[in-house]
Amino acid sequence: MVDISVKDILDPIICFFLGGVLIALYREVLKKNRRVLNNGVEVEGVVADFADSMHSAATKYPIVRFFTKDNQQIIETYDLASGFGFKRGQTIPLVYNAQNPSEFVIKSPRYLAFVPWLILVGVAIVTLIGVGMIVNIFQPGFFAMA
Numbered sequence: 001m002v003d004i005s006v007k008d009i010l011d012p013i014i015c016f017f018l019g020g021v022l023i024a025l026y027r028e029v030l031k032k033n034r035r036v037l038n039n040g041v042e043v044e045g046v047v048a049d050f051a052d053s054m055h056s057a058a059t060k061y062p063i064v065r066f067f068t069k070d071n072q073q074i075i076e077t078y079d080l081a082s083g084f085g086f087k088r089g090q091t092i093p094l095v096y097n098a099q100n101p102s103e104f105v106i107k108s109p110r111y112l113a114f115v116p117w118l119i120l121v122g123v124a125i126v127t128l129i130g131v132g133m134i135v136n137i138f139q140p141g142f143f144a145m146a
Helices: 006-039 109-138
Strands: 041-052 060-067 073-077 091-097 100-106
Touching: 006 091, 006 100, 006 109, 060 091, 060 100, 073 100
Parallel strands: none
Antiparallel strands: 041 060, 041 091, 060 073, 091 100
């Protein structure tokens, strides 16, 4: 019989919960991208500046400036962070929601492909850690090096 404590069970549950949160984030990013890209208006914008992330000095949120087809100027912080790639003053292709121009997608392969894959890698990592914890409960020393 295996002696299991609450902590032994709680840690894997936290990992699976984090995996679930990341899956929900992944779905929301994909849903927004599809909705805006399929129904939006394509224009060019400029990276006006960067907003700092609360969590990491290396991660920045691009502040984008663009004009709608109605010549309305929009200056918004993009909702996905980037620690790489864009430079202040750089022209970028983007697609905005005509009903809500503050909702836009940077039409860059880096954002459209990399960010969803990065989220999925996070899901895989926390799920594997959770599975490893459960295996270690029932097979102590399973991961021990000989």
